Amino acid sequence: MxxxxxxxxxxxxxxxxxxxxxxxxxxxxxxxxxxxxxxxxxxxxxxxxxxxxxxxxxAPPMRTVTLGAGDRALKLGGETVLFRHEEKFHHPTVIAIRVRDALSESELVQRIEKINQLQFVRVGQLIGVNAIAVEQTTSDANKFAQAVKLAAEKTPLALVLSSPDPQALKAALDICAERRPLLCAATKENLKEFATLAKEFKSPLAVHAATLEELAELTQQIKALGVEDLVLYPEINGLADGLAKLTQLRRLALEKNFRAVGYPVMVSVTASDPFLETAYATTFVCKYASLVVMDGAERSQLLPILTVRQNIFTDPQVPNAVEAKLYKVGEPGPNSPVLVTTNFALTYFTVEGEVENSRVPAYIAVVDTGGLGVLNAYADDKLTAEAIVKSVKSYGIMDQVAHKKLVIPGLVAVLKGEIEDLGGWEVLVGPEEAAGIPAYLKNEWKA
The missing domain is CATH 1.10.15.40 (Electron transport complex subunit B, putative Fe-S cluster)
Structure with a gap:
């Protein structure tokens, strides 16, 4: 602000x-x-x-723009800081996968369904692709409209409509205006026609220009025509140029309060090498794109990008924690192992995943460490023998198993003796790394 x-x-x-x-x-x-x-x-x-x-x-230095409608509405922009540690980043980058109208109907349906499946569960949270960008690459406005119609029918994801032809966009908007798609993109040649469409259909509008100066001029002209919800779409020539331009735009908006560029920014990523495309997209998620449009639709490409986005768009001042309680993996019984870990979400879900991989049903006793991992919690006196014994006793799990054995993380093996004295159980030292849990449970665990 x-x-x-x-x-x-x-x-x-x-x-x-x-x-x-x-x-x-x-x-x-x-x-x-x-x-x-x-x-x-x-x-x-x-x-x-x-x-x-x-x-x-x-007014906020960067406008918040809504893409989509209803439960699937997405917020772009509205950021207030250059660096995450200053406060936090508010609205996660929207990842859109491109589909082109040159594809046949069956190819379009197949690609859309593939994009719909680009959803993952990581540390207990659902992460995935947010939008589909339908791009006109043919000269046939009807073909573009049919591609948009298919996308609107086959996906619940937000839509980005990309065409240089105002008439083709209008035909597409007649099909899906209630979805509030992003129109891409107004230029100095067509800004009046595109602004008229955005105003009529109440859709956000992307503004494209070769230079930042031209971009600032266009936003002011379009705003004067009554369109407020704009997304900046600078022309980018390579990673270094893109990084420089997006950084300049963020600084101008937040530090200089330059209203003409106080809008979210989108980038379009293309690269013949899928690894390079992933690297580009990941970079722009970090600095400072609100929307990234890309071609790649392989799960191996998207998971790294989505993982970075999930990490970047968390509040660094609020630990990512799970509830401290007793969890069951599989259907554990009286001879199943009881493992101890902290309530840092990444730690817990990593441990849970490795226990699942072992196919050995188990109990996981989670200690409240304020959302800290094992070593940090130990160093901060939040993962102590007293805390572990208190938590395990409160869960009553040692009265449910026959063996009275407790497996603690290898990184805090030093607590073994004290836990045994306080709890009266046999304490086993597990692996230092979660990756060692499957082998430990299969080969070393004995009730």
Whole structure:
């Protein structure tokens, strides 16, 4: 958010010190507004002109644009920081896979269904592709409209419609306007026609230009035509050029509060080498694309990109934790092992996955460590013998198994003796790395 000082706000107030805002003076009220402790509307005497001026000044430096509708609506932009550790990134990059209208109907259906399957579960969260970008590569507007119709029927994902022809886009919008697709892309040659379509169908509009200066000029012209929901689409020549332009745009929007580029940014990634395409897309997820359109639709390509996105768009000040409780993997019985781990989500789901891979039913006793992993929790005195014994006893699991054995992570083998003294159980030291769990359970575990 653009930060206004108390003095700047005070200049727009009536300066009567009437007290109707429940503060003794207009200056005191202005200071509270600047600190975001009260809203400007608490003063009943602020003029309409003052409200408009302060509202514009306090508007977010980057507009939030909605792509799609209903439960599948996606938020683009609205970011407030350059670096994640300063606060957090708010709206995860939308990943869209390209389909071209030159494909036959059966090829289109096959590709769309393949894209629909690009969903994964990682550390207990569903991650996946968010959108399909239908691109016109033929000169046949009807063929493009048919491709859009198929996509609208065959996928619940958000849609990006890419065509240089306003008439072809209008025909496509007649089919799927309720899905609120992104129109791609307005240029200096067609901006009036594209702006008219975006305004008529209430769709967000991508704006394409070769230079950042031209991009800023176009956004102002389109905004003057009544279209507010814009997505910047700079021309990119290689990874270095793209990284430089996206960084410049983010800095101009957030540091300089340059409203003409205060919009989310999209990039289109193409590369003959699938590994290179994945590397490009991953880079732009990190810096600073709100939408990445790509060709690759293989699971091996998408999982690394989605994993990076999942990691980047988490709050670094809030640990990613699971509930501390007793979990069952498979159908464990009285002779099944009892393993201990922390409630850091990545640790827990890694351990759970390796236990599943072993095909040995087991119990996992999760200790509340504030979302820290094994070593960090041990160093912070949150994974102690007392904490482990207290948690295991509260779950009552040692009364359910016949062996009275507890498997602790190898990284905290030093706690073995103390846990045995406090709990009265036999403590076994498991592998240091989760990858060693399957072999341990198959070859070393004995009830």
């Amino acid at each position: 653009a930060k206004l000082t108390g003095i700047e706000i005070y200049k727009h107030l009536p300066k009567t010190n009437c007290g109707d805002c429940n503060f003794p003076t207009c200056m005191a009220f202005a200071m509270q507004v600047a600190a975001k402790k009260v809203g400007l509307e608490q003063c009943p005497h602020v003029s309409a002109e003052a409200k408009a001026a302060l509202s514009e000044a306090q």
